[in-house]
Amino acid sequence: MxxxxxxxxxxxxxxxxxxxxxxxxxxxxxxxxxxxxxxxxxxxxxxxxxxxxxxxxxxxxxxxxxxxxxxxxxxxxxxxxxxxxxxxxxxxxxxxxxxxxxxLDVTEGGMNDWMAEALGIENGEPIKDIHTEQLFKLVVFVPKEQHQKVLDAVLNAGAGSIGNYSHCSFNIEGYGTFIPREGAEPFIGEQGKMTHAEEIRIETIVPLAFRNKVVQAMLKAHPYEEVAYDLYSMDLKGRSLGLGRVGKLKEPTTLRQFVETVKSGLKVDNVRVVGDLDRPIRKAAVMGGSGGKFYSNAIFRGADVLVTGDIDYHTAQDALLAGITLIDPGHNAExxxxxxxxxxxxxxxxxxxxxxxxxxxxxxxxxxxxx
Known part of the structure; x- marks a missing residue:
């Protein structure tokens, strides 16, 4: 197929x-x-x-x-x-x-993470933040017997991530009331009669990127004909995504040795280098494409070297004066x-x-x- x-x-x-x-x-x-x-x-x-x-x-x-x-x-x-x-x-x-x-550049597990991994940069963080994930609070009421099924559905669809924790939720027992009207086909109760249902209130966080997927998974798993749920926009912000990555190297090295790591990791035969080849390198930054103008951001993040393509003459001079070394493997390193x-x-x-x-x-x- x-x-x-x-x-x-x-x-x-x-x-x-x-x-x-x-x-x-x-x-x-x-x-x-x-x-x-x-x-x-x-x-x-x-x-x-x-x-x-x-x-x-x-x-x-x-x-x-x-x-x-x-x-x-x-x-x-x-x-x-x-x-x-x-x-x-x-x-x-x-x-x-x-x-x-x-x-693809900024996403987690995308271009700049691949490049950082190839260079031995550990726990890389963005050089410059450009997008902060919007979060929503999902609240849904579920019959007690179907609680686990619906909870699993929304969490497995991408809800419940907070920092380094996943599948986060809060669950409260209570009871709901409703009267099924004519034409209704209730999962619990009878038409025209007040129904008291033992229910569990599920609360969890949903990132914007997974909002539609989570809601669809919830509706599919929920047994009710009419699902009672709320989706609130939150002031709390989620992950920050951004350009490039910066982090410590697995092992301290020199600029001269790190050049060989760049050539090997990014599979390029030649690079251009700005700076003292014997300078110690402990923290490195990388940015796919043309990232020379972000050398000051890399300095602010504590980088000793920035690896990026298309570095022009004046940017190289300015970076050298500012105290950071540069390696240009070319734009094609992407x-x-x-x-x-x-x-x-x-x-x-x-x-x-x-x-x-x-x-x-x-x-x-x-x-x-x-x-």
């Missing part, structure tokens, strides 16, 4: 929810349709002609990429231009393109996402018994050559 496009993207958005992306970002479906069965999924960093040819050869009709193919509003599509030819080839071969960018996303998606699809194939692109989209 093949997964529908909407199903594949629902799984992808469990990994990288759209609502945590930065406002300026161009994410989501950029070309094609998700109203089709997905024969194959190709995960790529960029989408160019070689990547499209790879998708065609593998029988893939969906590409999930990190970098957008359409970033600025189009005034038209001319098929005699490079971009127009690319769009035309995708359309003619019924290949959809979906973009997951800053939402290619770590290809295998990681492909593995995550393959596991999700297999878990739900789908036969849609998943591939990590093998095309090297690095535009630079080092001579």
């Amino acid at each position: 093949l997964a529908k496009g909407q199903t594949v993207i629902q799984y992808m958005e469990q990994l990288a929810p759209k609502h945590v992306a930065e406002e300026w970002d161009k994410i989501g479906l950029q070309l094609g349709s998700l109203q089709m069965e997905i024969t194959g999924l190709l995960v790529a960093l960029d989408v160019n002609d070689e990547v499209v040819e790879e998708a065609i050869s593998l029988g893939c009709n969906l590409i999930i990429a990190h970098h957008a193919i359409i970033f600025r509003p189009l005034q038209g599509i001319q098929t005699d231009t490079p971009a127009g030819k690319l769009y035309e080839k995708l359309i003619k071969n019924d290949i959809a393109v979906y973009i997951s960018h800053t939402n 290619k770590i996402m290809k295998v990681k996303v492909a593995e995550w998606m393959a596991e999700k699809l297999a878990e739900h018994k789908y036969d849609t194939s998943v591939h990590a692109s093998k095309v090297n989209t690095e535009p630079f050559s080092f001579l």
Whole structure:
């Protein structure tokens, strides 16, 4: 059985929810349709002609990429231009393109966590917070005998997380009253008669990202025809998600030695380095993409070195003067996402018994050559 496009993207958005992306970002479906069965999924960093040819050869009709193919509003599509030819080839071969960018960067277990793990950064925290999770309080009243079933349903759907604790809830016994009117089909009681039901009030916390899933799970598990529940917006805020990661290294090292860790961990042959190669490095920061302008945030978080791409000359001078060292492995170091996303998606699809194939692109989209 093949997964529908909407199903594949629902799984992808469990990994990288759209609502945590930065406002300026161009994410989501950029070309094609998700109203089709997905024969194959190709995960790529960029989408160019070689990547499209790879998708065609593998029988893939969906590409999930990190970098957008359409970033600025189009005034038209001319098929005699490079971009127009690319769009035309995708359309003619019924290949959809979906973009997951800053939402994949900031999410827990996403791009910057993968990069931090590759560099030996432990317990990484964001360099700069950009999104604080909104929380809701769910209150629902359940017959005593069905209490555990409903409680398990809402907690397993994503409710009840507080910091490093999961499955948190508060439960109070009491009784509810109601009169089933004509036309009702009550689980407890009879039409026209006052009913006193032993019930348990369940209270738990629900993050915005799981709100709909939790409510649907609750309604499905609840035995009542009309479910009594409340959902309150809370002043209490949840997790902070943000750009980059900073944390202590597993072992103190020098900048010279850490360069080799970066090259090995991010699978790059060359890096640019700013700073004294013999400087001790105990705490490191990493940011996928172009993160040079955040060097002051890394300093504030106590980092000795910032690993990020596309560092310009003046940023390097300013960072050096400010007292932090820099390592630039290039923007293409984000290619770590290809295998990681492909593995995550393959596991999700297999878990739900789908036969849609998943591939990590093998095309090297690095535009630079080092001579």
